Amino acid sequence: MTGKILWNILLAAPVALGAALVGLTPAAIAVEAQTSSQTEAASTELVSVTEVTLIEPTTQVDELAPVPLVTTETQAVTLPVVSEVDAVAESEALGVSQLAQLQEYSAEGQGEEQEAAQVTSVSQLSDVQPTDWAFQALQSLVERYGCIAGYPDGTYRGNRALTRYEFAAGMNACLDRITELISSGSEGVVTREDLATLQRLQEEFAAELATIRGLVDNLEARTAELEANQFSTTTRLAGETIFAISDIFGGEADADADNELEEPGVDEQNNLVFQSRVRLNFDTSFTGTDRLRARLQGGNFSRFLGDPSAGETRLGFETNTSSYDVRVDDLNYQFNLGDRTRIGIFANSADLRDIVLENVASPFVSSGRGAISRFGRFNPIYRITNANGAASITYRLTNPALTNNVFSVQLGYGAGEANNPDQGDGLFSGDYSAIAQLVGRNLLGGNLDLVFTYINSYIGTEDDPANPDPDDNDIAGIRSPGLGSRLSRVDRDRPLSVNSYGLQANYRFSPGFQLGGWVGYSFVRAIGLGDADVLNYAVTLAFPDLLGEGNLGGIVFGMQPRLIDSDNSLGLGDDGEDLSTGFHIEGFYRLAVTDNIDITPGIIWLTAPNHNEDNDDIFVGTIRTTFRF
Template sequence: MTKPFWNVLRLSPVVAATFFAANSALAVEANEQVITVDQLTAQSDNFGQVTSVSQFSDVQPTDWAFQALQSLVERYGCIAGYPNGTYRGNRALTRYEFAAGLNACLDRVNELIATATADLVTKQDLATLQRLQEEFSAELATLRGRVDSLEARTSDLEANQFSTTTKLTGEAIFNISDVFGSDQRAVPSGVDQATAPDLDTNTIFANRVRLRFNSSFTGKDNLEIRIQSRNIIPYGTSVTGTNMTRLAFDGNENNDALIDKVNYAFNLSDAVRVQVDAAGGLLYENNINTFNPDLQSSGKGSISRYGRFSPIYRQGEGGAGATLIFNPKGAFTASVAYLAGRANDPGNGSGLFDGSYAAFGQISFQPTQALNIGLTYARTYQNGGQINLFSSTGSVYANNPFQGAALTANHYGVEASFKPSPNITIGGWYGLSDAQAKSGAQQGDEADFNYWAATLAFRDFGKEGNVLGFIFGQPPKATDNDFIQANGVRREDDGTSYHLEGLYKLQLTDNIAVTPGLLVIFNPEHNDTNDTVYVGTLRTTFTF
């Protein structure tokens, strides 16, 4: 505008208020912030009525709007301040705040008119208002035209939108990686290294694509349907000889598009959230805290499968069932879940309650914003072809301790995260498990396992959105096992493997992130005779 618009405040507060009310589009132009009604209510609780402008510690007679503010306070009595005695005159004004302040002034003006205690509106005020309307007529016409155009565009978008209830989001990963450091694949304890096949060391270029359809019918519920396509062959036992080298985002369906996740979440009450998984149930994607916020994502977090979070959260992975989270808005949060591996199969040894399952419970305690601690327990049963105790993390002996026999297991975990500053997160986990064979000649044999890890993440390192991360730990290990194989080898790990990982996520744009990373496994398969294995990767993640 070519005229000193804000000088209207110098002329008359009533004129200014009336002028703003008649032409609220100017308020939109001057300030595009938006706040919610809840935020406005919360702010209004902090206001306090004042009777003199001198009560504001941050308002000086030299301020350009001092006279206007003084008039509104002392002549009309419709200006409120903050409890600490400030006015905060440089703070941006939202339309909600403008409406609340204008309403207060108009109520006061109506009160004064009714009691006829003051000469509120003079002929000079009316003349000034008329002159302002004439002087700003061109600007007002332009703004009205812009509003009309926005309304037309909004109507067009509403008429042609994808869905009134569904939002589509997506993620695409392009990955270049290779494994090196040894000529032969890793072997378990007690196996002759000379018999191991050669290590595959070809550089690969592969992808994973996910599309999510999130639908809400009440505004507080969510129906999720996820379609996935990928061709990333895992760096597992068939490639490196160990699952300790697996990437966080691997999996291979030859790029066939499959529906791999279907669930519905809703609020049972203000403090209880329920999620029902029909397929692809994952505890770590059911709003359960895994205590590794900066590194838990497979697309933008850790590059390794083990480095994302404790293996206890992988129990029941891919099953069907339900999760309930109780959060009473205090320091404690409780979560319980039940997932069945073959819930859709009516055959013997399957179904929702007669086959493989995981019953899960967790209590998290957050005494401050910086510290969060979790205590976790899971009871699992696995049978048939689903023997994979730690979901392909750790050694062969840990994942299949009784050589294919059905088993039950108890899993105990403690997790924690600590933020010494807003951009630094220190975390970690420790887990113990015990298992017992439930079928075959191994029935009754028992085994014990443990694992641990420490994590360190620097958020906004070098640039906003970047993350520098480090992970060090010991993948799941069979520390003791009663079962002895036919060749006389006890299925327990004699040595100790160490997992070391470093990554740096570069957030190039809001929708593109590039993450170079290096994974090092010392003594793979908890076998000191195996050479160190290195996995290098360059992951590019597109989100839309």
């Protein structure tokens, strides 16, 4: 029994001896002496400016003050330390502190010996707690001098933990405020006790203050450089250039008069081509929430020859120019009207996708970074007309403060010859399309986008004063060489009245996989002759960040616009429909070489081109390189 007692005494002796030594260290003696001297001094004694030495605060006070005391839910982030005097020593101190924090966290719950461990300095903590001396000292200064205004709602929230950098920012605001009071010669305001408290806080948080100074200095330098070299105070210039190497392969085409096939095959008519496109967007904002866009575009694309449908092989990034004629490709202005309404005005060359602000629920909508084919980007019914003047309104039904789900109603109208005052043209006398959409975004936990679409259109004929040149309209599956089969354009030299219905959806199963698609159905009436029905559909699979951040894998399987039924009076084919069903199969992989350069190889496989199984399959291959600047 006696031996056991002696053994316990030996174990306890080093602890007692260490405690005694700590109590006798110069730091401890200094603290006791300081406490004694502060007790003897009167708390209201004023100090002159010459008696105070403060560490110089950050030069730009307005950018850091006021800083609210806020709660940090995550671990403190280590920022790069920019030291003014001894950068190496401060960096080593921070590294030791962070290592101590990690060791402390990893050792939690490993026994009573860990519970007995003590924290001897506030610099060992990752957060400053409301119960810490430093927190309470700063809180007292804030309440006394009003150096932090608090949150916009007027609350102070002084009962929440802060990271050391948040704390240092708040302390810096108090330093600036007290320095301002001393410099102004205010009497009876700053006490010696408060100055001593600030001095101690500066010593405890010297590394964090140095970091904040460095970050602010760096930010000021970068801001000055941007202001000196900015393109415009209101306009931002953004550009995109595409280089594409493409070729087409396939066998013979069947010359079937009933299917209106006029072209032979593609093997002997095409060669490998190198084509390009450049866009310059000038985006101007006057209020911060509006946007005026003017786009200049040029390109040198020529379509492949021998396509039985004269449209199914079109690429998604083609232009309407073949000799780099520069045109104003886009000119529109969008602005908010209240908190939930967005107005769009389009002055030239806008399809319905532009009019509804690209709410088409497709991950492949971009011509430069999305699908490589024209069909694979979005539902072709949005291309039914190309307006020279249009307007739209988008009204958000849901309150963003209450839910992340977004339900919107969109209405739009576009005129094909809005700029032409001739008989049968203008805003309301010529070709037009009116669109209505119900849009749901971020549904089912933020994963589903869903769009219901209705479009009513009028399309004139070549002899119709309302449409003197129908080929100017980029009509998909209705009139000119846009998409789909020849019969699906219902080209019978009669004006067309078209009612189209669309359903588009895209579901994000995970960050790396999305499943989507669309269905488009058009009821076409050749005025005074008969009716026809045109159908298209697609299923899309998207793989964001495939094998690397910024990459995109894509698969499209669908049917381009096909005539599925028509009145005999129209004389479209033997049975009033396309002879067969051809499929569009597409695969591509966008590789992000850098943040601004993408390379996208892809292939398109068309079975039964022109929806005629007598035509051999066609393959289109391309390598698209996109530069953004």
